[in-house]
Amino acid sequence: MATDLYDDDRITAFGLFVEAYTGIMSRLAGQLAEHGLSVVEFEVLLRLSRSEHQQLRMSDLAAQTSLSTSGVTRVVDRMERDGLLCRRACPHDRRSSYAAVTTSGLTRLTATLPGHLELIAQWFTGQLPAEDLTRMLGSLRTLRDAVAPGATSGVAAVD
């Protein structure tokens, strides 16, 4: 039985990637949950807060997250219901609408972020010696640019 095929080095290498990622991610998700946010909701909040006037058109939000447009509709529905976001009409294009962070949403994000950053430091950036981290980030950038060329580092990077 071609056991070698299943144990190919490439699978092992990529498995390491997956396990590191899911391990870190699940810790972050736990902390977000303590603040009543899912990973997706946190990402939405962060993206919007970074944007001009703390708002973004629905489809731009979809493009910046890993969601489809219908997924965005639903997340925004929920977050609007919870008072974290509100929809605003777009003055120039009546087809469009903005999702905008409310004061309550900003408060929630501000309460969540410090712990989030601490965890990233604890389980990711702080785990590696400075030089290794630098090299790793360089390699990650290479991979990211190859695989998601759209995501220019200006718009950058969230979880």
Add this chain to the structure above:
Amino acid sequence: MATDLYDDDRITAFGLFVEAYTGIMSRLAGQLAEHGLSVVEFEVLLRLSRSEHQQLRMSDLAAQTSLSTSGVTRVVDRMERDGLLCRRACPHDRRSSYAAVTTSGLTRLTATLPGHLELIAQWFTGQLPAEDLTRMLGSLRTLRDAVAPGATSGVAAVD
């Protein structure tokens, strides 16, 4: 507005990780879909195929994947319906049952793997100079061991 807080280096760093991961993963998922497999189903098939007698107890399978036990019940349901897997009674413990790969399942996996490995090479291992890759894998192992100490590299790594 504390814009600096949202643009913290740690977020940028982790965002790179996330974008690289999701970018690669979505390409792999596409190839798996061409063979009628979801990421989870592929992982199940691979884990089982690597195991003694190409089978594993349901709960062990849950432990090795990112699924809950009820999640495993359902995946195995579907895959059994599709003929990729079958359930077998455990002779020593009548509470337990095994999920075992069928010939058809093994055939499917064998058909899927070469393309899968190629894609890993194309978008991950092959993107980096040998030395960078080695260093990166070392760093990933450090992260993985910190964050998912259970997953010893013997059982290793899948996607």
Add this chain to the structure above:
DNA sequence: TGTGTATAGTTGCGTTAACAACATCTTCTC
């Protein structure tokens, strides 16, 4: 102006997952 095409967002439907409650079987303790 009127018509066709493209774009923005929402909704119905099917799929998949987790969680909790549950039934069944094993093991431990006395």
Add this chain to the structure above:
DNA sequence: GAGAAGATGTTGTTAACGCAACTATACACA
């Protein structure tokens, strides 16, 4: 060996997502 405690897997319920269909609006162009 009888009952308690624990393990194993399944099922009901709920939540989240994507796709495809749909509505409303904008734009091109004759």
